Structure formats: structure tokens, C-alpha cells
Amino acid sequence: MAQAAGAPQPGAGPPHVFKLVLLGSGSVGKSSLAMRYVKDDFRSILPTVGCAFFTKVVELGAASAKLEIWDTAGQEKYHSVCHLYFRGANAALLVYDITSKESFRKAQQWLADLEKESSPGEVVVMLVGNKTDLGEEREVALEEGKEFAQSQRLLFMETSARANHRVTEAFSAVARELLRRAEEKEQPPTPRGGARLALNQAPAGPARCCAR
Amino acid sequence: MEAGEDTAAPAPGDAENLEDTQFPSEEAGDGGGVHEDPTDLGDGSLEETGSGTNDKPPSLLSSLPQSESPSCNCELWDPSASENSPTGDPESGSGGQGGDPSDEDWRSKRKHVFVLSEAGKPIYSRYGSVEALSTTMGVMTALVSFVQSAGDVIRAIYAEDHKLVFLQQGPLLLVAVSRTPQSAAQLRRELLAVHAQIVSTLTRASVARIFARKQNYDLRRLLAGSESTLDRLLDSVERDPGALLLGAVRCVPLARPLREALGALLRRCTAPGLALSVLAVGGQLVTAAQERSVLAECRLDPADLQLLLNWVSAPAFAAGEAWAPVCLPRFNPDGFFYAYVARLDAMPVCLLLLGTDPEAFHDMATCRRLVEDGMHNLGAMRTLGEAASFSNAPSANAPSYSVQAVGAPGLWHFLYKPLDIPDHHRQLPQFTSPELEAPYSREEERQRLSDLYHRLHARLHSTSRPLRLIYHVAEKETLLAWVTSKFELYTCLSPLVTKAGAILVVTKLLRWVKKEEDRLFIRYPPKYSTPPAASSASIDQASHNGLFSGP
Numbered sequence: 170m171a172q173a174a175g176a177p178q179p180g181a182g183p184p185h186v187f188k189l190v191l192l193g194s195g196s197v198g199k200s201s202l203a204m205r206y207v208k209d210d211f212r213s214i215l216p217t218v219g220c221a222f223f224t225k226v227v228e229l230g231a232a233s234a235k236l237e238i239w240d241t242a243g244q245e246k247y248h249s250v251c252h253l254y255f256r257g258a259n260a261a262l263l264v265y266d267i268t269s270k271e272s273f274r275k276a277q278q279w280l281a282d283l284e285k286e287s288s289p290g291e292v293v294v295m296l297v298g299n300k301t302d303l304g305e306e307r308e309v310a311l312e313e314g315k316e317f318a319q320s321q322r323l324l325f326m327e328t329s330a331r332a333n334h335r336v337t338e339a340f341s342a343v344a345r346e347l348l349r350r351a352e353e354k355e356q357p358p359t360p361r362g363g364a365r366l367a368l369n370q371a372p373a374g375p376a377r378c379c380a381r
Numbered sequence: 382m383e384a385g386e387d388t389a390a391p392a393p394g395d396a397e398n399l400e401d402t403q404f405p406s407e408e409a410g411d412g413g414g415v416h417e418d419p420t421d422l423g424d425g426s427l428e429e430t431g432s433g434t435n436d437k438p439p440s441l442l443s444s445l446p447q448s449e450s451p452s453c454n455c456e457l458w459d460p461s462a463s464e465n466s467p468t469g470d471p472e473s474g475s476g477g478q479g480g481d482p483s484d485e486d487w488r489s490k491r492k493h494v495f496v497l498s499e500a501g502k503p504i505y506s507r508y509g510s511v512e513a514l515s516t517t518m519g520v521m522t523a524l525v526s527f528v529q530s531a532g533d534v535i536r537a538i539y540a541e542d543h544k545l546v547f548l549q550q551g552p553l554l555l556v557a558v559s560r561t562p563q564s565a566a567q568l569r570r571e572l573l574a575v576h577a578q579i580v581s582t583l584t585r586a587s588v589a590r591i592f593a594r595k596q597n598y599d600l601r602r603l604l605a606g607s608e609s610t611l612d613r614l615l616d617s618v619e620r621d622p623g624a625l626l627l628g629a630v631r632c633v634p635l636a637r638p639l640r641e642a643l644g645a646l647l648r649r650c651t652a653p654g655l656a657l658s659v660l661a662v663g664g665q666l667v668t669a670a671q672e673r674s675v676l677a678e679c680r681l682d683p684a685d686l687q688l689l690l691n692w693v694s695a696p697a698f699a700a701g702e703a704w705a706p707v708c709l710p711r712f713n714p715d716g717f718f719y720a721y722v723a724r725l726d727a728m729p730v731c732l733l734l735l736g737t738d739p740e741a742f743h744d745m746a747t748c749r750r751l752v753e754d755g756m757h758n759l760g761a762m763r764t765l766g767e768a769a770s771f772s773n774a775p776s777a778n779a780p781s782y783s784v785q786a787v788g789a790p791g792l793w794h795f796l797y798k799p800l801d802i803p804d805h806h807r808q809l810p811q812f813t814s815p816e817l818e819a820p821y822s823r824e825e826e827r828q829r830l831s832d833l834y835h836r837l838h839a840r841l842h843s844t845s846r847p848l849r850l851i852y853h854v855a856e857k858e859t860l861l862a863w864v865t866s867k868f869e870l871y872t873c874l875s876p877l878v879t880k881a882g883a884i885l886v887v888t889k890l891l892r893w894v895k896k897e898e899d900r901l902f903i904r905y906p907p908k909y910s911t912p913p914a915a916s917s918a919s920i921d922q923a924s925h926n927g928l929f930s931g932p
Contacts, residue, residue: 218703222702
């Protein structure tokens with residue numbers, strides 16, 4: 170079930186398939202990000218029930234990747250089934266609402282949960298501060314998010330699903346990182362260490378690119 | 382924001398005080414004391430002194446005079462507002478902070494439904510924020526536990542035009558405070574439906590476990606996001622009462638060959654662990670198929686099916702493919718199924734696949750594609766799409782038909798539930814009713830019609846003196862309700878119709894239903910599907926889930 174970039178072929182050929190989960194507490198905009206990215210649409214959506222599944226093919230230069238996006242419900246009642254969605258995930262977007270300190274704190278908890286379910290370095294994680302359109306109500310500073318991401322070696326970006334700000338960029342950055350890792354894996358054996366090393370370098374790039 | 386800060390903190394203390402202050406009035410007298418109860422419920426959180434409540438409440442409850450002069454109202458409540466809010470700002474007390482029991486708008490609602498924990502912690506309120514109601518709910522707990530301490534159970538309080546109905550379900554207490562003409566039995570059924578909805582998201586076992594571990598647990602944390610489903614359920618009673626009133630599901634009117642082809646299609650498309658497949662449009666049933674291996678012995682309860690239909694019509698399912706745990710309270714209140722829900726072909730057609738395997742998402746998605754392909758081959762998508770777009774009612778996407786189709790002038794609306802369905806033991810209770818057209822297009826008129834149906838239903842099914850036939854000339858329409866061994870019928874006729882005319886109309890209607898019954902109802906439900914070899918695996922999975930541990 171977890172198509173973890175199985176049997177990848179260089180260059181042309183079937184696209185890599187990656188499983189990406191959206192995590193975060195309730196009403197931070199996970200579904201909105203998914204809707205914006207997959208359907209370029211924004212509407213106020215009701216709380217997700219369980220989880221919703223989308224697919225999207227990303228073209229990145231020569232390579233392409235198929236993202237299987239699992240948009241999970243932030244509501245606590247679904248936490249017990251969340252490990253189902255974690256399992257076999259290649260990437261996770263850890264979403265918080267920049268106007269809610271609490272959601273930022275919860276995002277850190279989600280990270281801990283995620284790490285419990287997967288071995289370190291296996292999952293590409295991006296921390297996403299959503300709702301930049303509500304800048305006046307901001308409670309979590311850009312620096313705060315960035316620092317936490319750096320300390321945990323996560324990718325980081327601030328987005329607005331409503332204003333369509335950097336949503337595609339966020340997903341693309343993750344896809345790019347996934348492809349990079351997949352290609353690295355194809356290279357002669359630098360098995361675990363290689364992946365770790367990649368993680369170390371990862372935040373520097375994207376974190377810089379989103380600092381406006 | 383303010384409402385939350387204002388009231389969250391002082392709540393527990395207030396509740397204790399109230400136990401002391403309110404009980405004497407409850408005991409005061411049989412007649413008079415009881416009359417005060419609903420007013421206490423409303424005033425409790427603010428008027429702790431209680432002096433003068435005897436004069437005010439009746440007018441406040443009916444919310445008539447004050448609503449015209451908000452300034453006077455503001456003064457009236459000023460002292461209590463300052464008492465409750467740290468700022469003492471009169472505006473924060475009287476303003477539209479929804480849910481504040483002093484709020485005119487809140488008070489003017491015809492029916493309130495509350496859910497609270499045994500410890501008196503608010504869980505759900507149809508109107509207003511639960512935070513603002515903690516004291517009110519404290520009073521309810523006090524009432525219940527007071528009667529309980531005398532070794533009795535409080536079922537209902539009748540107070541002038543109000544009915545208060547109490548329902549205890551495990552650690553949950555459900556309360557309806559209603560000015561509608563619904564009978565206590567009808568209100569109780571509504572509360573049971575609310576409870577079932579809560580159980581369907583959490584399971585009875587986990588609710589019990591949570592409160593056993595921590596008595597003052599705030600269940601709202603777990604119910605977050607489900608309130609809108611409860612709201613929709615309760616609203617449906619006012620707008621379209623058939624399903625809950627008759628305990629039946631409404632089917633999409635569809636030619637019998639197509640419906641049977643769709644049933645056969647669902648039976649053909651199986652997946653490991655699949656227990657039930659349902660096709661629905663706008664919350665109405667197209668057809669359903671049960672898997673023998675899973676549901677052979679237990680028939681699917683109509684209440685469970687109605688709950689699923691209500692659930693999948695939620696706007697939250699509008700996008701993507703959803704995968705979520707859901708519990709069927711009548712089937713097994715303690716176990717979860719896993720539901721795959723998708724809108725087919727970007728149409729209002731909704732497919733629900735219910736299975737026992739929590740990891741079967743991809744199998745279900747494959748099954749869905751089979752169903753989708755099959756439906757295209759049958760040309761069913763277009764037909765169902767047309768059925769759905771017929772309705773121009775605000776509740777769009779609900780397939781319906783006009784009452785004109787009956788061809789009986791003078792007939793305005795009706796509910797018909799057949800009781801003579803072949804193969805009854807496996808059949809689903811169903812009903813049919815036409816679209817709500819003029820004179821029932823406005824919200825108030827719909828509510829009035831719903832009230833009329835509730836009145837008729839309560840009279841027909843009265844426990845003390847049930848009736849078979851009611852003919853009633855009301856102010857704006859003539860009503861005729863009739864129960865036989867073959868059907869249960871409620872009709873709403875023009876007020877000008879004579880008794881003979883009414884009988885003629887009803888005869889015409891019955892003849893029409895007979896002619897159309899293959900289209901209006903699922904007359905011959907699909908047999909069980911015969912799953913491939915995977916059936917044994919699904920049973921293993923089921924027992925593993927603890928789904929079938931019960932009898």
C-alpha cells in the first residue's frame with residue numbers, strides 16, 4: 170500500500186508516487202491548502218471528516234512525481250485513527266495557523282507523534298504557517314516558525330490558501346526534496362547516513378527562499 | 382471571545398450556588414413551581430438573586446414586548462451582566478453574544494436541545510455558545526440528580542406552553558426545551574437521534590470509558606466539528622420531518638429497471654471486508670446492498686441507514702475521497718466501521734462503502750471506480766443528475782417531484798409510508814412525500830406544516846387513545862391522517878375542500894401511489910451480494926476489530 174518510491178527509474182518512466190499527509194490541529198487550513206493546490210479553489214470548508222484523499226501530478230523539470238495527498242481531520246476524535254494515515258507516508262506538511270499560538274504548539278506535538286510512527290529521517294517534513302493573509306492577527310512570528318523548523322531540521326514556509334500565496338511552492342518544494350532523496354537512494358549505497366545528511370542540509374535551502 | 386472569558390471561569394461555582402437557591406422554588410408547589418422551571422433554566426445563569434423572577438419570565442420567555450425596546454431590555458439585565466463579566470460593560474452582557482440566556486434572540490427559539498455530561502459539563506447546545514450556558518446546564522443536572530436522589534427518574538416537565546424532556550443515556554444527559562407542538566414522545570425520539578449521532582462519531586464504549594476515567598471531561602474536545610451534523614439533524618425536523626417522524630428513509634424516485642440494475646451493480650462490486658454499499662443523492666436513498674458475510678444475521682436498522690444518509694450529505698464530503706471511522710449505533714454501538722465516501726463524477730451522486738478493515742482505503746477506491754464505470758455504462762449518471770436537478774427548492778440537489786404529479790386538485794402536500802411491503806422482514810421502512818411548494822415555500826410555513834404533521838402523528842399514535850383516522854379542518858388547511866394495515870398517510874388539503882371532496886382526493890392519491898410504487902419505493906431490495914473468496918478474511922478482520930463480539 171505504501172508506494173514508497175518503489176523501484177524508481179531515472180529520467181523518463183512512470184512517475185514516482187509519494188504519500189503526503191497534511192497534519193495539524195483543527196481549522197488551521199489543511200483542507201484549504203489541499204483544495205487550493207489540487208483544484209485551485211478556495212471556499213470555507215467544514216471540518217474534515219476522517220480524512221480526504223487527493224492526487225496530483227507535479228512536473229519538476231525532467232522528472233515528475235505523483236503526490237497522494239491525505240488531508241487529515243484536525244479534530245481530536247480522529248487522532249486514534251491517525252496512525253493509519255501516517256503509515257508509509259513519505260512526506261508530511263505540518264500546518265499551523267499563524268494567528269494561533271496554540272496551533273503552533275500543537276504542530277510541535279504532531280511532529281512528536283509523527284516521529285513515533287516513523288524512523289527518523291525517513292519522512293520529509295515541512296512546517297507550514299498558514300493564513301498569512303491575516304497578518305494583523307499574527308501570533309506566531311515568522312522567525313519563531315523558522316527557528317523551530319531549523320532546530321528540528323524541517324523545511325519551512327508560510328502560506329495563505331485564501332490569497333493563494335506560496336501554496337504550490339510549498340508542495341513543490343516537498344516534491345523536489347522527495348525526488349532528490351529518491352534519486353539519492355538510487356545512487357550506490359549511502360543508505361541511512363546519506364538520508365540523514367540530506368536532512369541536515371535541507372532546511373537551509375527552502376528556509377532561505379521563503380524569507381521575504 | 383468575550384463570552385468565553387466571561388463565563389467559563391465562574392461556571393462551577395455558580396452551579397453549586399444554584400443547587401441551593403433554585404431548589405426551594407422547584408419544590409414550592411406542584412402547579413406553580415413547575416411553571417417556573419423553564420424560566421429558571423433561562424434566567425438561572427444571570428438572576429441568582431431570584432427576586433422578581435415571578436413577574437418577568439413569562440413575557441421574556443415568549444420574548445414579545447421587550448424585543449421592541451432593546452434599551453429597556455438592556456437595563457433590565459444590566460446588573461447581572463456586570464456580575465458575570467469582569468469588565469462590567471453592559472454591552473457585553475446584552476449584545477448578541479449568542480447563547481447568553483439573557484439574549485432575546487436565544488430566548489425566542491422555539492426549541493432548544495442540550496447535551497451535557499452527568500457532571501453538568503456542557504457538551505452541545507443547538508443555539509448559542511455552550512460556554513455561556515454552563516449555569517443553565519448546572520440547573521438541569523441539579524433537577525435530574527434531585528429527582529434521582531428520591532429514587533425516581535425525571536422524564537418531562539410540562540410548563541404552560543413549554544415541554545422539557547430529559548433523556549439519560551449512559552454518562553450523557555440530553556434535554557429538549559420546546560415550545561413546538563411536538564409530543565414528549567416525539568421529542569424523546571429526537572433526543573435519541575441526537576445521541577445516536579454522537580455515538581456514531583465516538584462509539585458508546587469510548588464515551589463511557591472517557592467519563593469513567595475522568596468525570597468532568599470536556600467532551601466538546603472530541604465532538605469538535607460534529608456540531609454542524611447535529612444542527613442539520615435538528616433542523617431537518619423542522620423543515621422536512623418525514624424521516625424522523627415515520628422512522629423511515631426516503632428513496633429517490635427512479636424507474637424500477639434502473640434501480641434494480643444499480644442494485645445488481647453494487648452487489649457485483651465488492652472489496653475485502655466490504656459490509657454495505659449505499660448509493661444516495663441529496664440524502665435520499667437510491668439503493669443499497671449488504672454483504673452476506675458481514676450483515677447476514679443483523680438487518681441494517683433504518684435508523685442507522687438514515688444516520689448514514691444524513692452523514693454523507695454533509696458538505697464536508699463535497700471534495701475528494703473521504704475515509705473515516707463511523708459507528709452504527711443500532712448495529713453495534715461499541716464498534717467502528719470504516720467508511721469510504723465519494724461524490725461520483727462530480728455529481729451530487731454519493732457512494733458510501735462501509736467496511737471493517739481500517740486499511741482498505743485503496744480497495745474501496747478500486748471498488749468505487751468499478752461502480753462508477755458500471756454506472757456510466759448504464760447511463761445512470763445522467764438520469765440521477767436529472768432527478769437531482771429537478772428540485773428548485775433551496776435544499777437543492779434533493780431529487781423530488783411535484784404534488785401536481787398526483788393529479789388531485791386540492792391536495793397540497795402529503796406523507797405516505799407503505800406498510801404492506803413484500804418480503805417485509807428484510808425490507809427497509811420507507812416513505813415518500815412531494816416537494817414542498819407554495820403555500821409551503823417559506824420557512825415559517827414549512828415549520829407550521831411540520832407542526833401539523835407532528836400533531837397528527839401524536840394523535841394517531843397516542844399511547845392512551847390511538848386513532849385510525851383523523852379529519853381536521855384547521856385554519857389554513859384541511860388535514861386528513863389515516864393508518865391502515867397497508868399504509869400510514871398524512872395529507873394536507875385546501876381549506877375549501879368538503880369532506881366528500883377530501884375522500885375523493887385521498888382515493889386519487891392512493892391510486893396514484895399504487896401506480897407509482899415501483900418508482901417511489903424499493904419494492905424488491907437487492908439480495909445479499911456474494912463476495913469472492915475474500916469473505917473469510919473479512920470475517921477475521923471483523924472479529925479482530927471487536928465488531929461482532931456482541932450477540
